[in-house]
Amino acid sequence: MEKKGIVLCCVVAFLGxxxxxxxxxxxxxxxxxxxxxxxxTTQCSYPRSPALGLGLTAAAALLIAQIIINFATGCGCCKRxxxxxxxxxxxxxxxxVVSWFTFVIAFLxxxxxxxxxxxxxxxxxxxxNYYCYVVKPGVFAGGAVLAxxxxxLGILYYLTLNTTKNTNGPWGxxxxxxxxxxxxxxxxxxxxxSQDPVFVHEDTxxxxxxx
Numbered sequence: 001m002e003k004k005g006i007v008l009c010c011v012v013a014f015l016g017x018x019x020x021x022x023x024x025x026x027x028x029x030x031x032x033x034x035x036x037x038x039x040x041t042t043q044c045s046y047p048r049s050p051a052l053g054l055g056l057t058a059a060a061a062l063l064i065a066q067i068i069i070n071f072a073t074g075c076g077c078c079k080r081x082x083x084x085x086x087x088x089x090x091x092x093x094x095x096x097v098v099s100w101f102t103f104v105i106a107f108l109x110x111x112x113x114x115x116x117x118x119x120x121x122x123x124x125x126x127x128x129n130y131y132c133y134v135v136k137p138g139v140f141a142g143g144a145v146l147a148x149x150x151x152x153l154g155i156l157y158y159l160t161l162n163t164t165k166n167t168n169g170p171w172g173x174x175x176x177x178x179x180x181x182x183x184x185x186x187x188x189x190x191x192x193x194s195q196d197p198v199f200v201h202e203d204t205x206x207x208x209x210x211x
Contacts, residue, residue: 004153005162009073009155015044015065023110023144026054030117030140036132048111050164055140059107067105069154072160088160095157102150109143159211 030051037045117135 001137005089006125009067009158012065012068012151012155015061019061019147020144022054022058022061023140023147026030026051026058026113027140027144029054030123030135033134036134049117051140052118054116058144058147062103062107062150063196069158073158088163095153095160099150099153099157102146102153106143106146108149109139109146113139113143135142141185
């Protein structure tokens with residue numbers, strides 16, 4: 001792998017670890033139901049929590065990692081040639097699709113959890129009863145897990161796509177295999193004499209026969 005590819009994978013992996021760490025930290029510091037108190041019959045009091053900043057940091061790190069991967073690859077699966085369709089292209093396409101799928105879900109979970117965790121005196125009504133809403137357990141943790149999966153799949157997509165490009169050459173065509181070691185050469189014929197025929201007189205020929 002080239003030095004550029006190593007640096008890119010390290011940066012994306014770091015962003016993935018950062019997204020996971022801040023996501024799990026947001027899960028640990030989110031507002032729990034036991035921490036919310038009723039100020040009145042229609043108003044809730046929420047304590048301050050760093051989960052908002054942590055959740056937004058996780059979402060931003062995940063977004064940057066996804067941008068870097070897609071900028072570096074340039075959507076190679078969309079530019080593939082029909083001659084280069086092989087198992088590597090199939091794996092790259094699977095990594096690409098699943099990476100985007102997990103990215104969208106993780107990004108939405110982190111953003112939604114951050115927004116819902118930042119409550120300031122709001123209350124909700126359910127069948128005529130007032131209650132204080134808190135983020136359910138596992139929202140930030142699920143986003144963190146999916147963020148790690150998205151980053152890993154993105155790195156695998158990048159590595160698989162680069163391997164396919166290097167195998168097929170810069171123009172996207174597979175190298176021509178050796179034609180069975182067949183060598184072309186000139187046909188060999190025995191050399192022909194360049195001397196002209198010699199004519200002998202009949203009397204001389206008869207004398208040589210009886211000698």
